[in-house]
Amino acid sequence: MTRTSVTSILNEPLIFERSAPGKSAYSLPRLDVEDVPVEEILDSKYLRTEVRGFPEVSEVELIRHFTRLSTWNYHIDLGMYPLGSCTMKYNPKLNERVARIPSIALTHPLQEEQHSQGSLEILFRLQECLKELTAMDAVSLQPAGGAQAELIGILMIRAHLTQKGSPRKFVLIPDSAHGTNPASAVLAGYDVISIPSDKKGRIDVKVMAEKMSEEVACLMLTNPNTMGIFETHIEEIAQIVHQKGGLIYMDGANFNALMGYARPGEMGIDVLHLNLHKTFSTPHGGGGPGSGPVVCKEHLAPYLPVPRVEQEGGLYRLNSDKPESVGRVHSFHGNFGMAVRALCYILSCGREGLKELSEMAVLSANYIRRQLEDHYDLPYDTDILHEVVFSDKKQHKNGVTTQDIAKRLIDYGFHPTTTYFTLIVQCALMMEPTESHSKEELDAFIDAMIAISREARDDPEKVLSAPATAKLTRLDEVRAARSAILRWEP
């Protein structure tokens, strides 16, 4: 059954088109203290007399404009967001409440250490929690997201190997890795050797062992990989890489598949990153702030970004005296507000709670898989953890593609799934429900997917012309990416 579409179609002009000279979005009483002309304070050459094309609107016009635009948006507080490799889980409002406590939200990063003990304690305690969850030895909370964290992790490996004699030349990356992995390795100065997946969708250990040499700096492994499949040979893999003096980087962005069950430090991993904005429920999407802590073993700790948050004699302090560090990678302490939310989430869930969340994330993905496997092609028949990948093979016969199916989901009131990724599946449809949804919500999503597969068979035009209910329908995505216009000109 079609759910009511959540997208209102309103015609809202640009704010520039609403503008009329002389309108203003505030009204305040006149100053009753003596007014010093601004020219007496600032040199007039710094004063702007006119802003070209600046919109002039009233307060109510301003508020309504942005409120109307917001109704065109789909968001996690509105409904399910089944994007794969994204972990769009619900962010409990308790996190927001805590992050807004004035003594936390308004503290200034340049305040003296002795007056920032509470804020530093938050950072320190979060580091301790992440060490415990991963069985690793040291953490930096500075990186602003997963991709930046990967680059830092590889630079740390580079610094470590350089110190041991040679940075080496290559990084091994399975073809099922997240796309940011090869980009990070190349940015850090390495050439990438791609390792194929086996029939089960896991890294081909035999090929990996052949490619591993003393020219290889590290293996970069997304685990679970972008098929949602756990690399069960991880200990053997680590042994092969370590024997040749290489290191293992684990992309742990999707840690909610493992949290409470498996700890990377016990699998032979040397360094990994976590995405607080995925696993630990801090908001993400829409370009908001992220946080990608880098977590490593003792032998890589000297290279972590500075300053490091440390505890000494009951006091917390920032230590930048680390001569081997790769340096500072973010202003101040990283995205502090994300750290507050993540610590609140971890403490409010507790150890057992976090474990249960992983269970629910894995159960939900497997439930979707079982319910949909008769309706959509399942390229790999291997057990999965937190996400499932189908393809459009069955629907393609009627000319309906992954893109069309994703667009049709909008009409059923859901955000589209991830499309055309992972790359090892042709025309992939990747779904990650996360642990946030009730069985009823999962069933509604499954019903929508089944209904679309029926439409693709009986009435393909309906799917091909979707979405029927969205404000904007089929955008030219290639043109949008290649010739983006980021600025409105009057």
Ligand SMILES: *Cc1c(COP(=O)(O)O)cnc(C)c1O
């Ligand atoms: C999301 C994700 C990344 C990238 O993280 P960002 O914070 O978006 O830079 C890297 N690897 C995996 C496996 C991911 O899911």
